[in-house]
Amino acid sequence: MNEFELIRRYFARPAQRAVLGVGDDAAILRPAADCDLHVSVDMLVQGRHFFADVAPRALGHKTLAVNLSDMAAMGAAPRWVVLSLALPAADEAWIAGFAQGFFELAERYGVDVVGGDTTRGPLTLSVTVGGETPRGQALRRAAARPGDDIWVSGELGLGAMAVRSRLGKIAPLPDGLREAAWRKLEYPEPRIALGQALLPLAHAAADVSDGLLSDLGHIAAASHVAAEVWADALPSHPQAEAARGQWLDCLAAGGDDYELVFTAPAERRTQIEACAATAGCRLSRIGRVVAGQGVSLLDGAGTIIKLGSIGYDHFN
Amino acid sequence: MNEFELIRRYFARPAQRAVLGVGDDAAILRPAADCDLHVSVDMLVQGRHFFADVAPRALGHKTLAVNLSDMAAMGAAPRWVVLSLALPAADEAWIAGFAQGFFELAERYGVDVVGGDTTRGPLTLSVTVGGETPRGQALRRAAARPGDDIWVSGELGLGAMAVRSRLGKIAPLPDGLREAAWRKLEYPEPRIALGQALLPLAHAAADVSDGLLSDLGHIAAASHVAAEVWADALPSHPQAEAARGQWLDCLAAGGDDYELVFTAPAERRTQIEACAATAGCRLSRIGRVVAGQGVSLLDGAGTIIKLGSIGYDHFN
Numbered sequence: 001m002n003e004f005e006l007i008r009r010y011f012a013r014p015a016q017r018a019v020l021g022v023g024d025d026a027a028i029l030r031p032a033a034d035c036d037l038h039v040s041v042d043m044l045v046q047g048r049h050f051f052a053d054v055a056p057r058a059l060g061h062k063t064l065a066v067n068l069s070d071m072a073a074m075g076a077a078p079r080w081v082v083l084s085l086a087l088p089a090a091d092e093a094w095i096a097g098f099a100q101g102f103f104e105l106a107e108r109y110g111v112d113v114v115g116g117d118t119t120r121g122p123l124t125l126s127v128t129v130g131g132e133t134p135r136g137q138a139l140r141r142a143a144a145r146p147g148d149d150i151w152v153s154g155e156l157g158l159g160a161m162a163v164r165s166r167l168g169k170i171a172p173l174p175d176g177l178r179e180a181a182w183r184k185l186e187y188p189e190p191r192i193a194l195g196q197a198l199l200p201l202a203h204a205a206a207d208v209s210d211g212l213l214s215d216l217g218h219i220a221a222a223s224h225v226a227a228e229v230w231a232d233a234l235p236s237h238p239q240a241e242a243a244r245g246q247w248l249d250c251l252a253a254g255g256d257d258y259e260l261v262f263t264a265p266a267e268r269r270t271q272i273e274a275c276a277a278t279a280g281c282r283l284s285r286i287g288r289v290v291a292g293q294g295v296s297l298l299d300g301a302g303t304i305i306k307l308g309s310i311g312y313d314h315f316n
Numbered sequence: 317m318n319e320f321e322l323i324r325r326y327f328a329r330p331a332q333r334a335v336l337g338v339g340d341d342a343a344i345l346r347p348a349a350d351c352d353l354h355v356s357v358d359m360l361v362q363g364r365h366f367f368a369d370v371a372p373r374a375l376g377h378k379t380l381a382v383n384l385s386d387m388a389a390m391g392a393a394p395r396w397v398v399l400s401l402a403l404p405a406a407d408e409a410w411i412a413g414f415a416q417g418f419f420e421l422a423e424r425y426g427v428d429v430v431g432g433d434t435t436r437g438p439l440t441l442s443v444t445v446g447g448e449t450p451r452g453q454a455l456r457r458a459a460a461r462p463g464d465d466i467w468v469s470g471e472l473g474l475g476a477m478a479v480r481s482r483l484g485k486i487a488p489l490p491d492g493l494r495e496a497a498w499r500k501l502e503y504p505e506p507r508i509a510l511g512q513a514l515l516p517l518a519h520a521a522a523d524v525s526d527g528l529l530s531d532l533g534h535i536a537a538a539s540h541v542a543a544e545v546w547a548d549a550l551p552s553h554p555q556a557e558a559a560r561g562q563w564l565d566c567l568a569a570g571g572d573d574y575e576l577v578f579t580a581p582a583e584r585r586t587q588i589e590a591c592a593a594t595a596g597c598r599l600s601r602i603g604r605v606v607a608g609q610g611v612s613l614l615d616g617a618g619t620i621i622k623l624g625s626i627g628y629d630h631f632n
Binding site: 042047049115 | 446454
């Protein structure tokens with residue numbers, strides 16, 4: 001099958017909301033009049049964002065999930081995506097698996113695939129996602145205020161544990177932890193419901209993709225505030241609890257978490273704790289916003305902990 | 317400089333229309349309430365869509381131009397883009413040149429760069445563009461009707477002549493034609509003004525990126541009609557006129573034209589001819605829509621001409 005046939009066969013599914021989806025020079029969408037539109041893009045490159053032997057279904061899931069995670073961080077409902085793919089070959093089985101993982105997640109959140117471009121080249125995937133919030137209500141990075149609590153969803157460090165064990169940088173993970181780490185790396189779950197539940201509660205939010213301290217640092221810089229993070233409060237997998245010190249770098253700076261870090265006034269603690277149940281994920285209060293600048297990781301005595309790395313930068 | 321600094325320095329320019337541009341998990345946009353939103357994506361890969369030694373400024377221009385051309389084909393006003401870049405190295409001079417070409421064109425059309433993603437990898441560029449038309453008025457491929465005239469803008473075949481001469485597949489081009497061909501290949505001009513002028517006049521439209529017959533074929537298929545194209549009417553550069561037969565494959569099927577092919581009722585010929593002046597480009601009536609299916613290229617006697625190739629398919 002040629003390019004156009006492959007695209008048509010696996011990606012041209014009827015759009016649920018779009019006026020016109022795949023198949024013209026551009027899609028036709030009709031955003032709700034009382035909403036803001038949010039747009040974000042993430043690109044994934046083989047050997048940098050995923051291993052060459054990743055299952056195509058897992059890659060399809062993750063390619064969409066990392067983009068939906070950006071919508072979650074705005075508190076937005078994702079609506080549509082466009083996908084550009086450079087593929088080394090027109091491999092139908094690979095494309096079918098990729099499309100399966102991609103659409104399983106897209107359909108779960110009612111996201112239309114409204115356009116795309118496929119070409120031959122080194123395996124590279126780029127997704128642009130569009131979503132909506134009620135006008136003026138999005139969760140911005142610049143909205144943190146001194147006195148805010150800092151919260152994070154889920155468990156941190158699992159994706160980084162999977163990557164590091166696969167690369168032989170750490171010892172093999174025990175059963176249970178290994179499965180959880182690989183599940184997190186390959187099938188991260190974007191916190192869509194949580195993001196929307198936080199719209200009336202949180203001040204600032206970001207998704208944790210480069211590592212907690214790095215992404216929280218973006219909130220602090222945009223808000224002109226400082227953040228204190230309590231190392232002992234960082235949520236970890238139960239099997240990593242016994243040796244927290246060993247995993248601290250993964251928890252605080254590992255990346256590939258796709259959790260939400262957010263700030264909120266202290267008087268909303270009860271309401272935020274209630275979100276954990278409705279959104280189906282653990283929520284942990286991990287620090288506080290103070291005047292100043294930068295992000296500090298503190299031990300139980302309030303002493304600053306220095307880590308070997310903070311966050312993931314593709315060019316360093 | 318690292319990834320984030322390079323992006324900030326060259327791509328984080330203040331947005332003109334967007335509520336929030338680069339720098340958060342997603343942009344915030346507020347589309348006009350009485351408009352439809354159009355979204356399209358194009359990916360460019362080195363060695364496939366451009367030569368490895370292309371000037372970065374030319375590549376910046378073209379990367380955006382091919383996307384704006386999709387908006388032109390819908391009759392849409394482009395509003396915003398997001399850009400994902402895989403770069404083999406954090407080469408500041410290259411990025412500066414690329415940004416220069418990209419923003420020169422973006423600013424000419426009032427297009428905001430509202431988001432992006434940069435990673436290390438084989439040189440790959442993907443742009444998603446968003447634009448607007450008055451609600452319900454977009455030019456769709458599926459709207460051609462038997463009896464319509466077929467029109468095309470500008471001159472065809474120039475981009476293909478540049479590629480073929482560079483690859484040594486044809487003799488070196490004479491001065492004048494060579495400059496025009498390279499200008500077209502490297503700095504194509506999206507037909508934005510023309511697309512919008514055609515909104516009340518044309519039925520169906522598409523941009524000519526894969527070759528006239530191929531892109532017109534998409535209109536014919538989507539509209540369930542056939543198209544007859546008159547080979548003698550295809551607009552060529554004056555220096556290619558003397559040997560039209562030699563260039564017919566480039567004119568009809570070369571690709572890299574970024575012109576608009578469109579259909580319109582015969583009673584609008586005068587109005588359409590008037591668009592040529594306002595849109596600043598030549599318009600040529602090159603055929604007609606008839607009942608049936610497929611696209612036929614006809615010589616002066618009405619005999620079907622077979623070409624060696626029709627259109628560009630990356631997997632064949």
